[in-house]
Amino acid sequence: MLAYLIRRVAYAVPILIGVNLITFLLFFVVNTPDDIARMQLGVKRVTPEAIESWKRERGYHLPSFYNGDARGAGRLTETIFFQKSVSMFAFEFGSSDDGRNIAREITGRMGPSLAIAIPTFVLGLFVAISFSLLLAFFRHSALDVGGVVLCVMMMSISSLFYIIFGQWLVAKVWQLVPISGFSGGLDAARFLVLPVLIGIVAGLGSSARWYRTLFLEEIHRDYVRTARAKGVSEPVVMFRHVLKNAMIPILTGVVVAIPLLFMGSLLIESFFGIPGLGSYTIEAIQAQDFAVVRAMVFIGSLLYIVGLILTDLSYTVVDPRVRLQ
């Protein structure tokens, strides 16, 4: 088990190096720092001096891979590749365009992101499982057909609609909660109710339909037929046998998303003015702050790889037949 874990972590390193290479290619090779400087300073009427000082401020004036002017190890370390890409493995992301330390900003913004993402994830999972279990219980009835149609319709609605319409209806027309904003402590609940609710509703359609398929697959298995033949009542069959066994693919399927909860939700955070990582990312994209985008790409992939490892581990926890080696 431990050996497996060490091997998986070791396998994650080349993947992260790959991610790093891709971002490096995208940000420094497809466009040279000169191109980016020219665009940020305005394409016309830009002097070579202005470009040079823009690059020097951000440390983009160094050569890409090999610095012939430096001495010793400095030939490799005093390069853009080492300072901007390799240093990410030590979680040193440098500073954003407005001069703030990116690493500190990220740790500070994880709290608000998690405050939205965790309730949305847990409650959303609960609602989707309950709803799909209900549909599976009354399978092939009018309720089931109507429920599936509802799911397909909910899947077809843009997530922007849920946010814009929900915010308008609940916060503006009914005036139940503030339209946007965030505060610390218990007071935060006022601001969190609506975004969490919208997050749950927006994700319900696709997940409920998928879970219903998993439940139905389980219902047609032999052991369920045996249980029924022994005279076990339908509710007991559903809750004790089907629910328990169908939870295995459901839970192992969502494990990969758990680490990504740290990243927050791009759209919901930006619409509700919540100072989390999602709104940080969106602001960086809109302000074309490349240093922040690079840092978020790195952290996002890191969290995804952690999620993959957790998924493999979760298989051994729920299914003793799976042995990792």
Place this chain on the structure above:
Amino acid sequence: MSVQPVILWTDAALFALLAAALLAIAGVRRDPMRRETWRKVLLRPSAAVSLVLLLAYLVVGLADSVHFRRALPDAGDGQIHYAARVESLLDVALAHLRDTQETTYSAPLATHAFVKDTIEREGRAAGRDYPRLAHGGQHLGEPPAGRAGDLSLRIGLGLLAGGALTGLAWLAVRRHLSPEAAGRRSLMAGLASLGVLLAVVGAVAALAQGYHVFGTDKVGQDVLYLTLKSVRTALIIGVLTTLVTLPIAIVLGITAGYHGGWVDDVIQYVYTVISSIPGVLLIAAAVLMMQVVIETHPEWFETAAERADARLLALCVILGMTSWTGLCRLLRGETLKLRELEYVQAARAFGVGSAAILRRHILPNLMHIVLIALVMDFSSLVLAEAVLSYVGIGVDPNTISFGTMINAARMELARDPAVWWSLAAAFVVMFALVLSANLFADAVRDAFDPKAG
């Protein structure tokens, strides 16, 4: 009047794809096996209804993909100059909507503007009131009279015209409607949805001659015009992206599955790296870089339309490059399974070459996965376009799309009273497109892969 045809890159790709689709349909008609499967798809009433709707969207999108520039009036130097503005057939059909621009917001079917303004009246002091619209309801005279009667007359005429056309369609297919025919229910459903569609189109068309049916937006543009123009962008994104995805996913997936060994390791490594970067961030990074390339090379593009089109095409390529990993993994797994089957082993034992085995035995048995992925991805791509354009990494801000419409209108519900029509029009038209794509995709999946729930 002379025109100069303009073939944008996305137009060429779209029509090439249409030709390929027609060829594929012709192929299906000759092959009894595949014809039977497609019949199963169309026997489902929901598939017939969604097919009618999808074809209607396709007609709008194709009409908007035939581009040209008009000749300017003769300047006297004997040479023909062409206007900088690129127009499409749809623009010509909707010229009335495009040219009847108001100054600002007006509600659907309104005769007066939505916000008060200072108005000079003859003989009296200037006061603040809702100004009369320059075009909406102008035929009703001053002051507008008989609006209710005019509206119902137009709606009635439109419904009648739509009904008459539906009747003609019914006459054409009547002999297939015998009670014992297998496709009766599905044909009836298709015909009914065609009837509803034609009636709605008829009523809207009759109303649009005198009013702004969906109102006007902040700068007074007709919302109906904007909505119809958005359809092409959505179709291009949904269709061209899969065109980029398919070759990469098929080649890499089959190679990895069939060859195994270090080739498999390398391909798996590449798709793990790409899929481990969160989708939006990878797209954002690529789009930001693409913007820099386009900004620093203004000399590449002759007109603004070509520039916007290059950005749209680049967005499709980026979306495709970032989303092939899922399909590639599926195809690799399936190829691994197929490779070990007896008939493939037998072919290899008889000395059939790798290329022939792939072409004859592997590829045809993977096509159902490819087809299902193609139709399933379409709806999610249409939805993704709206989100990406909202974030600012989607289409060019000057390209009319559902995303740019929603982005421009997102603060309108916060006004008091709320301006709801731009958002409502964009969301409803997008919803109908995505819903019909989803229903059609479900029917295709159930027919081609009965095992998947």
